[in-house]
Amino acid sequence: MPSLVPRTIMIALLAVFALAAVALAGGKQDILAGNQAAQAGQFKKAVALYSQAIASGQLKPANLAVAYNNRGSARDDLGQTKAALADYAQAIAIDPGYAEAYYNRSYAYEKLKQWGKALTDAVKAAELQPNDEVYLQREFYLRGKAKLN
Numbered sequence: 001m002p003s004l005v006p007r008t009i010m011i012a013l014l015a016v017f018a019l020a021a022v023a024l025a026g027g028k029q030d031i032l033a034g035n036q037a038a039q040a041g042q043f044k045k046a047v048a049l050y051s052q053a054i055a056s057g058q059l060k061p062a063n064l065a066v067a068y069n070n071r072g073s074a075r076d077d078l079g080q081t082k083a084a085l086a087d088y089a090q091a092i093a094i095d096p097g098y099a100e101a102y103y104n105r106s107y108a109y110e111k112l113k114q115w116g117k118a119l120t121d122a123v124k125a126a127e128l129q130p131n132d133e134v135y136l137q138r139e140f141y142l143r144g145k146a147k148l149n
Contacts, residue, residue: 027053027056027058027059027063028053028058028059028063030049030050030052030053030056030067031049031050031053031059031063031066031067031070033049034046034047034049034050034053034067034070034071034074035070037049037074038070038073038074038077043074043075043077043078044078046070046071046074047071047074047075047078050067050068050070050071050074051071053067054067054068054071061094061095062095062098064094065090065091065092065094065095065098065101066091066098068087068088068090068091068094068101069087069088069091069098069100069101069104071087072084072085072086072087072088072091072101072104072105072108073104075087076104076107076108076111081108081111081112084104084105084108085105085108085109088101088102088104088105088108089105092105097128098128099124099125099128099129099132099135100125102121102122102124102125102128103121103122103125103134103135103138105121106118106119106121106122106125106138106142109121110142110145113149115142115145115146115149116146118142118145118146119139119142119143119145119146122135122138122139122141122142123139125138125139126138126139
């Protein structure tokens with residue numbers, strides 16, 4: 001009669017590996033999956049995946065800021081601009097040097113016709129990334145808009 005001990009150990013090891021795989025599937029993997037969903041235009045799915053990454057508790061601050069920023073972008077694409085603003089603010093609170101969050105938030109403020117706030121964020125993004133032509137062009141564009149409004 002075969003021993004049950006090796007089979008029990010094997011089952012226990014498989015369970016450990018399965019749990020480890022589930023843990024790896026969270027956090028960063030959820031961000032990557034969210035990015036793929038957003039690129040495919042599946043913004044609700046992207047929001048859910050970014051939310052899952054945030055709730056995982058597995059992200060280091062820089063990645064947590066990315067998850068909030070990306071969720072903000074997906075929410076903004078869904079027309080949830082105020083929720084997007086909250087996510088961008090959270091990303092900035094976690095990583096005040098994260099230029100992309102300021103840049104994205106400037107678009108959300110622009111949608112709400114809050115030109116001064118949009119410009120302030122565009123200036124901050126350009127300040128943090130002074131060699132990024134896209135950020136500099138955004139600042140220039142909003143300076144013109146702010147003067148008109």
